[in-house]
């Protein structure tokens with residue numbers, strides 16, 4: 310929802326902290342996901358993710374969440390799908406070039422990033438969107454990646 | 468001014484070690500000259516002469532011409548098509564690539580095609596939204612954004628790879644540009660955004676119309692603090708406004724263009740508004756030239772293209788230098804032979 314989305318970005322710092330607590334829990338559950346099978350967990354997990362993030366961020370389920378690099382303002386709501394900051398068309402009042410009655414996703418995101426501990430992630434260049442991930446769970450992807458990295462470092466140290 | 472290794476018209480320059488391209492624009496900028504580029508409005512026709520006619524009005528005054536890619540989301544001859552025609556006779560076009568109409572497969576194909584035709588400069592843009600143009604019902608693509616587009620083309624050039632990792636046997640040697648709009652909010656993010664573009668591969672920057680000098684100075688000062696000015700050539704955009712009415716219309720209807728009231732009032736108060744618009748443009752060019760980090764100007768004289776020569780001439784920024792045009796060196800080459 311538009312108004313919820315704006316409210317969340319105004320409290321980007323809090324949501325950053327919440328996610329930072331939530332992520333390790335998901336990672337801890339890696340054995341559970343493994344047991345169920347990541348593929349089988351995918352469907353229910355993406356449903357849950359969509360419900361939560363859809364409500365809070367108007368999440369579009371791109372499957373490669375960048376909220377922590379966009380000031381908690383979902384950049385897939387930018388009609389140009391920009392992942393790296395505002396286009397040159399932002400109106401003088403900070404509204405979007407395309408939707409004159411809506412705030413520019415990135416004007417809000419820039420404000421949000423300044424409220425975050427790791428807000429400077431907004432300065433990193435984001436990769437192009439992988440459209441084949443659309444609809445999949447970003448959370449599971451992150452967990453799988455982190456667990457895989459951990460295993461690899463463990464194997465190396467042995 | 469003629470480079471010592473000036474090639475025949477249409478041929479590339481010898482490749483210098485610290486240059487990315489074999490093109491003229493990069494040569495001029497790296498040699499420290501104040502460069503002039505201009506916007507070349509594409510015709511709504513399939514006649515090559517229309518392109519050449521439009522290019523000829525700039526002869527002797529510009530170092531590069533931007534072949535726009537459906538700018539304002541209006542349909543015209545393609546940027547690739549125009550570049551093909553222009554390079555054929557030796558001009559140095561800047562091929563604009565917008566992310567609005569093509570996905571990564573089409574874009575990378577165009578980059579190779581353009582480079583094969585002798586395009587040495589490419590400008591990576593996001594593009595205006597389709598709502599701004601004459602086909603608002605079109606499907607907006609925006610598969611890449613300008614940032615990932617820059618990285619993609621740089622990867623093709625430096626790593627000899629498509630985005631997919633597949634190898635390119637002969638890489639496109641291009642000088643990479645991007646746009647910047649210091650005049651749109653959030654102002655304090657704009658220098659950072661330019662920094663990102665540089666990190667993604669931008670070597671030169673052309674800006675939107677610059678009418679607000681204090682705002683631009685502020686932008687350049689912040690960019691200097693971020694250490695960007697040594698890494699990039701900045702060419703602020705300028706252009707004559709035909710009248711106060713046109714300026715007001717543009718301000719209200721074209722995305723991203725900021726024209727302060729003073730400029731509009733100055734136009735409105737003039738007897739000959741068109742002349743005044745050109746004078747304002749000349750004044751701006753002269754002011755911009757003095758700002759640290761400005762390497763040239765990019766002239767956008769929509770529907771007043773024939774005025775560009777006089778504007779550049781009267782601004783004095785070329786210091787007597789005559790940028791290349793077909794036929795410029797004919798006498799000299801005859802003597803050489």
Ligand code: SF4
Nearest residue numbers: 387396405406413414
């Ligand atoms: S104004 Fe903002 S939200 Fe709108 S298209 Fe540009 S970057 Fe996206």
